[in-house]
Amino acid sequence: MSKVAVIGCGYVGLATAATLSHLGHHVVAAEVNPDRLVLLREGRSPILEDGLEDLLREGLAKGTLEFVDDAAIAAEGAEFAFLCVQTPMSDDGRADLTWVEAAVREIGPVLERGAIVVTKSTVPVGSSRVVGRVLHREDVSVVSNPEFLQEGAAVHDSLHPSRIVIGSDDQAAAIRVAGLFEEIQAPLVITDPASAETIKYASNSFLAMKVSFVNAVAALSEAVGADVADVVVGMGYDHRIGAEFLKPGPGWGGSCFPKDVRAMRAIADDAGYDFHLLDAVIAVNDEQFDRVVDKIEQGAGGTLDGATVAVWGLTFKARTADVRESPSIEIVRRLVAKGATIRAYDPTVIAPLDGITVVGDAYEACAGADVLAVLTEWDEFRWLDFDRVAEAMAGRSVVDGRNLLESAALRRLGFEYQGIGR
Ligand code: NAD
Ligand code: UGA
Numbered sequence: 464m465s466k467v468a469v470i471g472c473g474y475v476g477l478a479t480a481a482t483l484s485h486l487g488h489h490v491v492a493a494e495v496n497p498d499r500l501v502l503l504r505e506g507r508s509p510i511l512e513d514g515l516e517d518l519l520r521e522g523l524a525k526g527t528l529e530f531v532d533d534a535a536i537a538a539e540g541a542e543f544a545f546l547c548v549q550t551p552m553s554d555d556g557r558a559d560l561t562w563v564e565a566a567v568r569e570i571g572p573v574l575e576r577g578a579i580v581v582t583k584s585t586v587p588v589g590s591s592r593v594v595g596r597v598l599h600r601e602d603v604s605v606v607s608n609p610e611f612l613q614e615g616a617a618v619h620d621s622l623h624p625s626r627i628v629i630g631s632d633d634q635a636a637a638i639r640v641a642g643l644f645e646e647i648q649a650p651l652v653i654t655d656p657a658s659a660e661t662i663k664y665a666s667n668s669f670l671a672m673k674v675s676f677v678n679a680v681a682a683l684s685e686a687v688g689a690d691v692a693d694v695v696v697g698m699g700y701d702h703r704i705g706a707e708f709l710k711p712g713p714g715w716g717g718s719c720f721p722k723d724v725r726a727m728r729a730i731a732d733d734a735g736y737d738f739h740l741l742d743a744v745i746a747v748n749d750e751q752f753d754r755v756v757d758k759i760e761q762g763a764g765g766t767l768d769g770a771t772v773a774v775w776g777l778t779f780k781a782r783t784a785d786v787r788e789s790p791s792i793e794i795v796r797r798l799v800a801k802g803a804t805i806r807a808y809d810p811t812v813i814a815p816l817d818g819i820t821v822v823g824d825a826y827e828a829c830a831g832a833d834v835l836a837v838l839t840e841w842d843e844f845r846w847l848d849f850d851r852v853a854e855a856m857a858g859r860s861v862v863d864g865r866n867l868l869e870s871a872a873l874r875r876l877g878f879e880y881q882g883i884g885r
Pocket of ligand 1: 470471472473474475476493494495496499532533534547548549550562565566569583584585586610611612613614718719
């Protein structure tokens with residue numbers, strides 16, 4: 464059992480803290496957001512993640528998990544300090560290390576001799592050196608341990624990761640970090656810091672590229688009269704391609720893909736390699752937002768000016784309450800710019816958002832709407848009463864941005880149905 468500090472209690476920090484305490488380590492987690500801290504101390508999760516509250520309560524009850532408001536307090540006496548703070552995109556597309564550096568400054572003076580600082584936040588290649596420089600401690604090692612969890616499956620992915628990547632110039636420190644996770648069955652990749660940091664960006668960029676690719680195939684399918692649903696089934700059986708991340712949609716978003724693809728582009732630029740493939744990945748995604756807007760405009764009879772659009776789904780994907788960089792919200796912005804009025808519903812969003820009217824249920828969103836746009840793949844949308852939807856709407860047009868609904872059933876009810884790539 465080791466003493467572990469976790470700095471930052473967002474998706475990554477909480478999953479890390481909950482997993483390590485579940486594995487028997489003693490974890491002190493620091494969070495500066497007072498609202499989050501109050502919830503956490505009561506064993507309540509500030510984020511929607513299956514199984515997280517159970518693990519938080521287990522840790523609090525066993526006394527293996529504590530929450531504090533100060534990174535330095537968490538780091539006192541810790542053998543390992545995991546940096547799990549945000550690394551948002553700065554104006555030039557590069558990752559902003561302000562929070563990482565601030566956290567390192569806080570913990571640096573109190574860490575014990577022989578402690579290890581573990582960077583879990585997604586940070587540009589070379590950040591291990593930056594952390595080491597800011598830390599300014601010869602007797603403390605720095606290890607990179609990128610995180611690959613998906614929101615909505617954070618606990619599952621932490622307990623059953625696809626792989627554990629550890630990068631350090633200090634082999635002994637890398638092996639000690641690996642030892643923390645020894646009960647977890649997963650391939651272990653021990654490498655140098657630059658490779659570990661590159662693995663993280665290359666993985667996210669590759670996944671984003673896959674989604675951009677399938678969205679481009681969807682556009683092609685529409686042009687040639689193919690059904691993208693069948694195309695991806697046929698592609699996915701080839702294990703070299705794989706069936707995952709081949710779902711066409713309204714474009715990719717979330718707190719990581721948009722910033723990480725741009726950060727990787729910038730990392731390559733700084734290193735003198737012109738990674739222009741990533742420009743196409745970003746451009747295709749941006750075009751996808753417009754493609755969905757065009758479909759909605761067409762569904763509204765050719766103009767959005769004065770049209771009412773019912774929007775189902777505001778989060779960047781289903782099974783999360785996270786709206787950061789949500790394609791749905793970007794599409795809503797573009798609809799509003801073209802004169803549309805939006806009535807939105809999302810199972811996890813209650814407050815008005817960016818001036819969008821958010822209503823309490825899916826039928827209410829449809830009241831008087833000319834078009835219905837489905838932008839997040841919440842399963843509950845599939846089981847709604849579409850007779851009631853038709854009654855509530857002024858028009859009979861559906862744009863299914865996630866290919867979630869039964870197109871034939873909707874057409875039988877008199878709806879004009881537009882999906883993606885079919
Ligand atoms: P987040 O914004 O949800 O959480 C970060 C938390 O750290 C916030 O609650 C913030 O208040 C807190 N914090 C910041 N500075 C602090 C300090 N000095 N002391 C104590 N608390 C502090 O972020 P996240 O989504 O968990 O992402 C964190 C990092 O992990 C990012 O680099 C991200 O790219 C990466 N990542 C995220 C995911 C994901 O699914 N969200 C997956 C893999 C990697
Ligand atoms: C993503 C990665 O999947 C994680 O491995 C990584 O750890 C994380 O980013 C991160 O670094 O933060 P996440 O942001 O939770 O995880 O979201 P994904 O499930 O990857 O989805 C990203 C976007 O792509 C969403 O908007 C989603 O709707 C879209 N998507 C995904 C599709 O449109 N089609 C697909 O087939 C898959």
